[in-house]
Amino acid sequence: MSAKTIRFDQSKCTACCACAMACMDEKDTDVEQGERAIRQVxxxxxxxxxxxxFRFHSDSCLHCRVPACAAACTAGCLYKxxxxxxxxxDTAACDGCGQCLNACRMGAISLNRHGKIQKCDGCxxxxxxxxxxxxxxxxxxGALYLGE
Structure with missing residues (x-):
């Protein structure tokens, strides 16, 4: 099964933040405990x-062809x-070292309240x-849509 990636059409975004709220709900993100929303608007x-x-943006992981975050992950928890x-x-394999955070050019990775990786996994x-x-x-x- 080849999953589709989430694409963004900037011309349609109104910065309503519905995407960020849905993502936080889906991933049980607890901003009161210091967790950062996975999707940023x-x-x-x-x-x-x-x-x-004004221009609006809705950003998260780009699922790079050659992910620098995975190469930087010494615990081997990130993979293509x-x-x-x-x-x-694999959250269980994450040791919380933060090397992936530094390697990601999008700033799309953060650590959850347990000190483990959290990022967009394309649901x-x-x-x-x-x-x-x-x-x-x-x-x-329709600013966010699925594409190849």
Missing amino acids: YTEERCRDGQVS DAESGLVLY IKRQRAGKIPACVRVCPT
């Missing part, structure tokens, strides 16, 4: 010739899954069950 403000404009093509992880369990990822499911504008 932010606004970029631009000013050109006296005109102010051959079946799905996603960069997945692989949902996809294997024939469902779409939580963030894609709730995006009201």
